[in-house]
Amino acid sequence: MIEANKVSLRYADNTLALNEVDVKINPGELVFITGPSGSGKTSLLKLLMGMEYPTAGTLKVLGQPMKKGRSGKISRIRRKIGPVFQEFKLIEGRTALENVYIGMRFLGMSPRKMKEYATTALDRVGLAHKKLSPVEKLSWGEAQRVAIARAVARKPHLILADEPTGNLDHDNAVKILELLKSFRSDQTAVIITTHATHLIEDEKDATFLYVNKGSVSIERRGKE
Amino acid sequence: MRSFFYNLGYFVKETFRMLRMNLLSNLFSLVGTGLILFLFGLVITGGTIGNRIVMLLSEEAQISAYFTDLTDMEKAEDLVSRIKELEGVRDAFYINATQAYGRMEKVLGEEAGILELFENNPFEAFIEIRIHMEAMDTVIEKVNALEGIDYVRDNIEVLEQMRGITQGLKILGYFIFLAVSITTLIILSHLIRQGIYHNREQIHTMKLLGAPNAFIGFPFVTVGLLLTLTGGLIASGLLVFFIDGAYGEMNGLLPFLPLPSKNELTSGIILWIPTVSAFLGISGSLFGLSSVKKVSG
Numbered sequence: 459m460i461e462a463n464k465v466s467l468r469y470a471d472n473t474l475a476l477n478e479v480d481v482k483i484n485p486g487e488l489v490f491i492t493g494p495s496g497s498g499k500t501s502l503l504k505l506l507m508g509m510e511y512p513t514a515g516t517l518k519v520l521g522q523p524m525k526k527g528r529s530g531k532i533s534r535i536r537r538k539i540g541p542v543f544q545e546f547k548l549i550e551g552r553t554a555l556e557n558v559y560i561g562m563r564f565l566g567m568s569p570r571k572m573k574e575y576a577t578t579a580l581d582r583v584g585l586a587h588k589k590l591s592p593v594e595k596l597s598w599g600e601a602q603r604v605a606i607a608r609a610v611a612r613k614p615h616l617i618l619a620d621e622p623t624g625n626l627d628h629d630n631a632v633k634i635l636e637l638l639k640s641f642r643s644d645q646t647a648v649i650i651t652t653h654a655t656h657l658i659e660d661e662k663d664a665t666f667l668y669v670n671k672g673s674v675s676i677e678r679r680g681k682e
Numbered sequence: 683m684r685s686f687f688y689n690l691g692y693f694v695k696e697t698f699r700m701l702r703m704n705l706l707s708n709l710f711s712l713v714g715t716g717l718i719l720f721l722f723g724l725v726i727t728g729g730t731i732g733n734r735i736v737m738l739l740s741e742e743a744q745i746s747a748y749f750t751d752l753t754d755m756e757k758a759e760d761l762v763s764r765i766k767e768l769e770g771v772r773d774a775f776y777i778n779a780t781q782a783y784g785r786m787e788k789v790l791g792e793e794a795g796i797l798e799l800f801e802n803n804p805f806e807a808f809i810e811i812r813i814h815m816e817a818m819d820t821v822i823e824k825v826n827a828l829e830g831i832d833y834v835r836d837n838i839e840v841l842e843q844m845r846g847i848t849q850g851l852k853i854l855g856y857f858i859f860l861a862v863s864i865t866t867l868i869i870l871s872h873l874i875r876q877g878i879y880h881n882r883e884q885i886h887t888m889k890l891l892g893a894p895n896a897f898i899g900f901p902f903v904t905v906g907l908l909l910t911l912t913g914g915l916i917a918s919g920l921l922v923f924f925i926d927g928a929y930g931e932m933n934g935l936l937p938f939l940p941l942p943s944k945n946e947l948t949s950g951i952i953l954w955i956p957t958v959s960a961f962l963g964i965s966g967s968l969f970g971l972s973s974v975k976k977v978s979g
């Protein structure tokens with residue numbers, strides 16, 4: 459579902475964020491992206507979402523080449539992705555539920571289905587009781603879980619979470635990782651970037667992308 | 683398309699949210715467009731009235747023939763029947779001096795008092811000839827040639843003048859229409875841009891979630907449409923009120939003016955002003971919408 463061939467990303471200021479990355483990710487994989495700060499983890503996620511485009515090499519996401527100037531096609535791919543941004547990007551002034559809806563409204567879902575999926579998702583992240591609270595009134599951890607609910611409620615093929623453990627203590631970081639992993643399925647791959655290597659080093663069935671100064675090495679563990 | 687119907691409620695809510703968000707500038711735009719459209723309506727109304735008067739005047743074209751010898755009543759009757767025979771003449775009447783006086787009294791209305799300054803009736807008898815407009819020149823020629831007719835007076839000058847004024851109004855109308863369109867389009871697209879700017883984070887997020895531009899932009903178009911359409915309705919209301927008042931005044935003042943019926947005018951206004959404003963609203967919004975594409979995503 460993801461195929462990167464010698465993908466490089468050089469920002470306008472000439473920073474080489476990714477250097478000739480070769481990666482293939484299959485449907486339903488659990489992927490951890492780790493590496494030092496500034497190594498290029500977020501840049502990699504940005505490429506997957508079409509927020510940046512490879513400056514060299516070819517990248518295919520969900521069968522579509524990620525190239526500049528095909529914004530309609532990029533939108534269509536984004537609709538199949540559930541992103542959990544590092545800073546959440548929730549829409550203020552709206553309730554938790556409305557924020558979850560905002561990711562589903564243009565998918566052609568009937569209102570009934572939308573309601574069902576959104577409620578289930580909020581339930582799964584443990585926020586059913588807060589669904590009518592405006593998001594700016596939620597705690598940091600609650601807001602994060604709304605962001606996760608928004609990402610998963612639309613039943614994406616790919617969940618991307620950027621640094622979800624960043625601001626959390628050990629116990630909560632474990633909980634969030636477990637929560638995100640629980641959405642993995644045959645159809646849904648989960649990709650998580652994290653600094654918290656100690657929390658994932660015992661993973662038996664996952665793929666690890668080690669990013670260092672823009673170069674990526676890959677390690678696959680468990681059932682292939 | 684399905685998404686559109688499923689989200690009607692959402693679009694309505696978003697529209698009102700955006701209207702509330704910039705309430706003051708939205709209100710000013712509403713009043714602004716309303717007033718501009720009102721001006722536009724005034725010019726249209728003036729043009730319609732002018733057109734109508736020219737039409738009626740040309741339909742009712744009439745000339746007056748004056749006698750060489752005023753005393754010979756029999757000869758006058760004979761002249762009338764001969765004129766009636768002429769080609770291009772619809773009808774002819776003998777109007778005696780008293781009738782002529784009476785008519786002018788009516789035309790002058792309240793000002794008729796000045797007629798009393800004359801010791802004798804200053805008006806002479808004449809023949810009123812209703813003719814077909816196209817035949818005016820030949821009829822005038824033929825009537826002039828008749829023995830016993832001194833001279834012929836026609837209202838062709840008045841007609842030409844009216845035509846000139848109407849033409850002028852028409853051109854003024856085009857200019858005002860242009861001004862209205864440009865101003866409304868600019869007000870609107872500016873308003874929409876402002877709205878997009880205020881909502882840029884939300885738009886950015888929606889784009890990252892894969893929302894199509896049309897979905898993101900739709901509430902902005904409805905805001906623009908709602909504002910101009912309401913402006914158009916306000917303008918129509920003002921115009922109808924204005925026309926009503928003006929007709930009340932004019933009927934007393936200028937009873938002989940062949941004005942179009944009030945209903946005809948007002949129904950034209952009620953049909954056209956909102957249509958034009960809806961059209962401008964949609965185009966202005968689409969114009970402003972181009973900046974949705976510029977929000978990064």
Ligand SMILES: Nc1ncnc2c1ncn2[C@@H]1O[C@H](COP(=O)(O)OP(=O)(O)OP(=O)(O)O)[C@@H](O)[C@H]1O
Nearest residue numbers: 469470471473475494495496497498499500501502
């Ligand atoms: N928009 C940008 N323009 C220029 N340089 C950028 C841009 N975004 C990131 N970079 C640079 O690219 C490199 C990789 O950044 P990136 O955000 O991908 O790192 P990261 O691995 O996510 O770091 P962190 O763990 O701190 O989140 C860094 O040197 C960063 O400064």
Ligand SMILES: [Mg+2]
Nearest residue numbers: 499500501621
């Ligand atoms: Mg990062």
